[in-house]
Amino acid sequence: MTDEQPQPNGVVRAIRTVTPDFVRRRFALKFFLALLCIGLLVGAVGIYGTQQVRGEFEQQVLSEHANIAKQAAESRADWNQRNMNYVETMARSGPVTAGDTSEIKRYFDAEMRGRDYADDSQPNLHYVDLSAGKITASSKSNYHGSTISMLNETLVESIRSGSGTRVTDGYTSTATLGDPRDRIAYVTPVTADGDTYVVYTVPLRTFTGTSFGASDSTSMVVDGRNRILLHQKKNALLLQPYGEDNGAPGAARELGPADSGAMRAGPTVGALGETPSLAGAEYVVGYAQVLGTDWTVLVHTNVGTAYGTVRQVANQGLYATLLGVAAIGVIGVVLGRNTTRAIDRLTRKTERMQAGDLDVTIHSGRIDTVGRLYDGFAAMRDSLKDRIAEAERERKKAQVARDEVMETNAHLQHIAADYSAVMGQAAAGDLTQRMETDGENDAMDAIAEDFNEMIEELEKTVGQLKSFSDRVEESGQVVGSSAASVKEAAEQVAESIQRISDDADRQREDLQSAIERVDDAVAALESGDTETAQSHLDEVTRTLTDVGDRTEATMAESENVAGAAEEQAAELNEVSRRADELVRYVTPLSEILREFDTEEEHEFVFSGGPSGRIETDDD
Structure with missing residues (x-):
């Protein structure tokens, strides 16, 4: 019993259809093309895998920036809420509700000394009597007893309008004497129906030099008018236009305080250009809105810094892919050359066998699959000789059996004709007819x-x-x-x-x-x-x-x-x-x-x- 030749599947049939015959007839050429396809496939898989890793890492970088921005926004929200709680506590304190301006000043002075601020980040407490148009008590001496004209118009407008505790927009103070000029203020009324207010002013430079984002990033907070309200590194940029056309502040406000996001933008065109690591470069920006305000936290990182690791990994992946392709080529050439030569020799010997020369010598010193193939062809040659001899003997036996069968068939036909005649006469009505037996065929x-x-x-x-x-x-x-x-x-x-x-x-x-x-x-x-x-x-x-x-x-x-x-x-x-x-x-x-x-x-x-x-x- 012989093994059936497996039928090629649809893909193999399609490849055979489109492959030219001169390629299909040459093993070496097919082997080279196969190596080339394998190399291209390995290269494509390596490049694709590297790009996939790179894309996933870049997405991870964006997620990290979004999380950093969200954490910074939560921190700024806590800071803003603490300031609002603080000014309300001051307004409800005993000295303030008593209305004694001397006691209020001593209380404000003691409170500021107890909080131990640096000189360039010292906040101020003011007790403002709006009906009198004066600052009747202040932790800053040059404000004590002065008119409210000493205060910025933004602050004055905030005092005069609205109700409850509120935070002003960023403004530039009109006071001098070394007082930090860029501030925001928290305003709350002492009584619900009165004209007296406690004002707590906080310098915006409080956070300059303080990291509220990643250490290798440039973080800032912009207000509702896209002005830089807080900056991690540059005081000179406070209350300056953000200037970057990346849409991050608007995207943060659309998401609301409950969520955050990140994007790739650049190159820089605005305030970020004054940061050396970001000047004229592309960057990744994470954004999130501060709860209870129209502020937006923005965390910026140079693309080279943010994606540095993934680029290094991607480059290493590409180098490894190229090295693998080269190794496949070298190994394939060495193995292919030896295998091709051995197969070509075996092909020539099998062609001689096909022409009828069964005395051809088939031998190889290899012990691998090709060597076993040589041994298999040698065994097939020997078996073919035996089969031919056996077939000749069987042919003679078949000829004798054929003659016997023909003789038997002739005898059976003769008997069948006699039996047919007897049955015909019986069918015609002669029931005295009988069939004769000769003892040569048991069935008949x-x-x-x-x-x-x-x-x-x-x-x-x-x-x-x-x-x-x-x-x-x-x-x-x-x-x-x-x-x-x-x-x-x-x-x-x-x-x-x-x-x-x-x-x-x-x-x-x-x-x-x-x-x-x-x-x-x-x-x-x-x-x-x-x-x-x-x-x-x-x-x-x-x-x-x-x-x-x-x-x-x-x-x-x-x-x-x-x-x-x-x-x-x-x-x-x-x-x-x-x-x-x-x-x-x-x-x-x-x-x-x-x-x-x-x-x-x-x-x-x-x-x-x-x-x-x-x-x-x-x-």
Whole structure:
């Protein structure tokens, strides 16, 4: 049993269809093209994988910047809320609610000293009487007792408008004497319906030099007008326009304080350009809105710094991919060259075998798959020699067997022709025909014996049927004659019975008439008319005489009817005897016929005699 050649799948068939024949005929060229495809595939996979890693890392960088911005926004929100809580605490303190300006000043001074701020980030507390238009108490001496014109218009407008605790926009203070100029202020009324306020002003430079983002990033907070409210590194940029056209502040406000985001932007065109690491460069910016304000935290990092690691990893991945492709090429060339030479030698030897040279030497010192292939071809060559010799021997045996089969077929055809002639004669009605056996073929002899047995049984049955048909014909004639006699006698009996019935009716009528005449005679005697009575009695006598004559005739007719009935009974007994005899013949014949198998039931058909009419059991 040989192994079936596996059928190529659809991909292989498609490749074979589009590959030119000159390529398919050369293993070395196919091997080179396969190596090239493998190298390209490895390179493509390596580059794709590197780009995937790079894309995932860049997305991770964006997520980290978004988280940093969100954390910074939460920190600024906490700081803003602490300031609002602080100014409210000051407004609700005892000295402030008492309204003693001297006590309020001492209280403000002590509070500022206790908080221990650096000189350049010192906040101020002011107690403002709006109705008087004065700053009646302040932690800053040059503000104490001055008019509110010392304050910035932004701050004054915030004091005069609105209600509750509120934070102002960033503004530049009009005061001098070394006081930090860029500030925001928190304003809260002392009483709900009063004109006195506590104002807490905080320098914006408080956060300069303080990292509220990544250490290698530039972080800042911009207000609702996109001015730089807080800056991590540059005081000079406070309250300056942000200037970058990246849409980050607007995106943060669309997201709201509950979420954050990040994007890649640049190169820088605004305030970021004054940061050396960001000047003219692309950057990653994370953004988030500060809760309770219109401030936006922005965290900027140079793309080179943000993606430095991933670029290094990507470059290493590309180098590794190129090195792998080169290694595949070198190894493929070495292995392919040796394998190709060995396969070419084996191909030439197999071509000599194909031409009929089975004495070709097939040997290789290799022990790998190619060496085993050489050994396999050598074994195939030896096996092929043995198979050819064996095939020649089998061919001779087959020739002898073929001659024997042809002789046997001729003998069988001769016997079959004889058997066919016998069966034809039997089918024509000659049931004395028999098949002869010669003892040379058991199967044909068995057919002949079975046929002879069958035809012998059929002959016996047909003979019985013929005998039965003769009996039926003879009995049928007797039954027909008896039936005719019975019919004729029955008709005579019927006519005699009818005549007896008619005579009885007439006798009854005559007797009735005689009775009436007797009655008339009795009546005439009673009346004394003897002559009339005698006339009636004479008539009665004549009537009775006629009745007597007819009665004798009726008795004679009855005797004739009885004789005819006896003849009918005798005929019927003969018919019954014949029928019993037919039944005795039918029973064994029926048992014999049941031994024959038929495919379907057939209705028995009776010949209609000379008229040719066919009668069935349904007639």
